Amino acid sequence: MIRKRIQELIKEAINNCKKKGIFSFEGEIDPIIEIPREEDFGDYSTNLAFILAPKLKKSPLKIAEFIVEEAKGSDLVEKIEIAGKGFINFFIKDDVLRDALKNIFQKGVDAFLPDLGMGRKILIEFVSANPTGPLHIGHGRGAVVGDVLANILKCAGFNVVKEYYINDAGxxxxxxxxxxxxxxxxxxxxxxxxxxxxxxxxxxxxxxxxxxxxxxxxxxxxxxxxxxxxxxxxxxxxxxxxxxxxxFGVYFDNYFRESELYKSGMVDKTLEILKEKGFASEKDGALWFKTSLFEKDEDRVLIKSNGETTYFASDIAYHREKLSRGFDLLIDIWGSDHHGYIPRLKASIEALGEDKEKLKVILIQFVTLIKDGKTIGMSTRAGQFTTLREVVDEVGKDAARFFFLMRKSDAHLEFDLDLAKKTSNENPVYYIQYANARIESIFRNAKEQGIFIKGIGDEGVTHGKEINLGLLTLKEEMDIIKGIIHFYDTIEGSAKSLEPHRLTFYLINLVGRFHSYYNKVKVLGEDRRFTEARLVLLFVLQQIIKKGLDILGVSAPDKM
RNA sequence: GCGCCCAUAGCUCAACUGGAAAGAGCGUUGGACUACGAAUCCAAAGGCUGCAGGUUCGAAUCCUGCUGGGCGUACCA
Structure with a gap:
């Protein structure tokens, strides 16, 4: 996408400077391209000059000047500015933006996704609640995070398998x-x-x-x-x-039973290997794993002196089993109360001769449930908890899913049931769905007026004439196009950081641009040519909104 | 005691992983429907990013020490 093209442009500029003997340093540099908060700072920006300054022993300002000199001829940018003490800010040409829009319009949203994964295989294991009671609200949070993260990773080109591990043996x-x-x-x-x-x-x-x-x-x-x-x-x-x-809209590709690990001998075999390698040994009648050899953690019991195996033992076997299926990355989603478990599990993976970085654990912080202004304690055994089902029944699937994704997962989440019910109309999820419904409504009206755009209505391209996207010149229109383009970066960023909550914030922001535009500009106007160009813009926008909601597992109704 | 996580506007949360003048929503105040759906928009007020140091061109973000909250620290699951 455009961000990548800016990156290429900068790399080329650096290389040119090297050739000319202005810069001299070893190795490649991958410039970081940001999207600045302030629009005065351009559409894209880089801090490269600061990074190079100590290497080149030149001032950032000087370095920026050299780079800009090399890059300014590009037909990608309207202008390049040096700001502050050495930031380089790029302003993209409107034509480039319109071309990007046209491209997505013609090829569809799915052709406009990053290929970060290149087919690499990821196993994401989540929920995995023991079958001893109904799911509560905390499980719900983990379920949504896992489900949506899986969707995002799929969009980013990974081969993803969703798995539920059933502890049915303990x-x-x-x-x-x-x-x-x-x-x-x-x-x-x-x-x-x-x-x-x-x-x-x-x-x-x-x-x-x-x-x-x-x-x-x-x-x-x-x-x-x-x-x-x-x-x-x-x-x-x-x-x-x-x-x-x-x-709740959460489906698994696979359910894996702990008992299978015992039946297949996987647990015994795994313990054998650990013993052979000298990482497990007996003491006081029990078998211990030597965690302390790998991590700052204490040794842990694998087989108790009464002969029972611990969950830790089967967990090691399970992770060995997962790795044996050829995954490049294992993602586990756990409640944050299990955080102390990470070092020993990572240690066990290392002990088995695998790379411990192949395991990424995402911790889900607790959900505090609030009802009538008071917090409700949660304990499965005491039978005093609010189930996921109750919450979904009360606030709806869409709102519940979205709510869980409004915070990053390692932060506490306060879920005020009364508020969620009472103000459900003000929930951001409706803000997004409303935008989709509004666009759909415009399309219905356009159709009544006999205006058909490829993909809108069913009559094919209007008058067989090329639609002139060059008529999109308003600042609001450019902002929407830029927002559309940022979808690519958002998916890429969410996938890299394993943070699904970014997508919700992106969608709220994107849709906000539309609502502003809607209040300012009449799409179905006097001039047919403008109307057509704007319909194309909204068509692509709607595709992005729908795709985004689809990833979140939230519905996109045409009417509300 | 030791370890992990959190602390940002009155409230609930962001901040592209070290970038520029810290942003949204709710709430508060004031405006906009004889125009495609007002579940919307426009504007205002609101901050010493818990406290104190340090690292550097630059810190909400990294390091150290405090304060306050959550969790863990089993031959539990």
Missing amino acids: RQIATLGESTYLRLKELRGEKVEFPDNFYKGDYIKDIASKFIEQGKNLPETKEDAIKKLSEFSSSIVMEGIIKDLQD
């Missing part, structure tokens, strides 16, 4: 079974005491009732009964989780 599942067992007894009129660490939510009662409704029988021994109930309960809960995610 202590928690057994506790779930025991909880159901007690509820069953209760339903039969027995008086029961619930230990503190049991699951007490009402959903356990529902599972127990369902067990009876389905006419299932319990095995004779308590042990077998609990085993059966564990399986029954967790599969019921898992079904519910999948349904909740579906209604």
Whole structure:
């Protein structure tokens, strides 16, 4: 895109200066191109002169002058300015912008995406909540971040697989079974005491009732009964989780079961390897992983002295399994309370002889739920939590998804339920959707007036004549085109930084430019030629808005 | 005690990863519908970026030390 072309222009200027003997230094330089906040500072800007100054032992101002001298002939730019103590600011020619618009109009938005990934494979694992209870609002945040990040990475040319890891083999599942067992007894009129660490939510009662409704029988021994109930309960809960995610617009390519790792021998094999390499050894009857050899962290238990394996052991096996599937990058999305887990997992990857940088962990900070001005505590076991489903039912899928993406993931999020419900009309998501609906409305009116543009309506190009985009000259129109072009940079930036929230801010800004324009300029005006050019502008704009909302998993209704 | 994260306008959050004069929305105040949808627009007020040092051309961003909040620190999951 244009940013890249500016970068090339600068590189060429540097090389020319080198050839002429003005500059002399070793190696290539990748100039950083920014989009300045202030429009006075141009459309693109570089701080290159500051970077080169110590290398060349020249003042930034002097260096900037040399570069500008070489670059100023380019037909890309209207003018190049040196500002401040050495910033170089580029002002793009309107024609170049209009050409870019035309290009997207003709080839479509999908041809206008960065190919950052070049087909490299990424596995993104998220949610992965244990099937012991319904998803709560915190899981929802992780679900959206993972889902949208996957979409963004796909747009940026990566091959992405979304995976849910089901912990179906551990202590928690057994506790779930025991909880159901007690509820069953209760339903039969027995008086029961619930230990503190049991699951007490009402959903356990529902599972127990369902067990009876389905006419299932319990095995004779308590042990077998609990085993059966564990399986029954967790599969019921898992079904519910999948349904909740579906209604939230989140789908997975793959569900991976922890129990598979045991069945396939992956856990044993992995522990064997660690032992062989000398990174795991026995002490006090337990098997320990020597985390301390790799990270500033303590050694951790893999097999307890009672013979049970820890989750850590199966997690190592799981990550080894993921890497064995040939992914170039593994992204894990975790709740921030698991942050202490990162060093040991990275250490284990290193111990297995892999590059630990292949694992990127994104931490999702807590969501504080506020109702009636008070915060609501969340604990699955105490059965006191607001489920994702409740929130989605109340504020809607679109608003809920967008809300979760309004903050970067490592910051706390305050979710005020009352506010989200009460002011849902003022939610930014409507601001964006409204822009789309407004554009659509313009198209409907245009059609009534018999105006058809390629892609708008169904009649093909109007009068077979070329539409003159040169008629787009207003500042507002140029601002919209620039906004459209920034879509490319936004996707690229979000993908590089793994920060999906950038897209929401981009869309709000983009759509703001449109709303301003709309209030100032009548698109369907007296002069047909202007109308046509403006319709093309809005057509491309709408494609970008729709694409952006599609990535966010938010709907784009034609009417609201 | 040790470790990780956070602290920015009255509130909720941004700031393109070290750039120029820190930006939006909500809220407040004042304007704009006999023109394509007012779920919109235009304008104003609002800041010593928690505090104190340091690094350099340049710091909300990096380093050190405080203050206040969250989380972790298990042969838990």
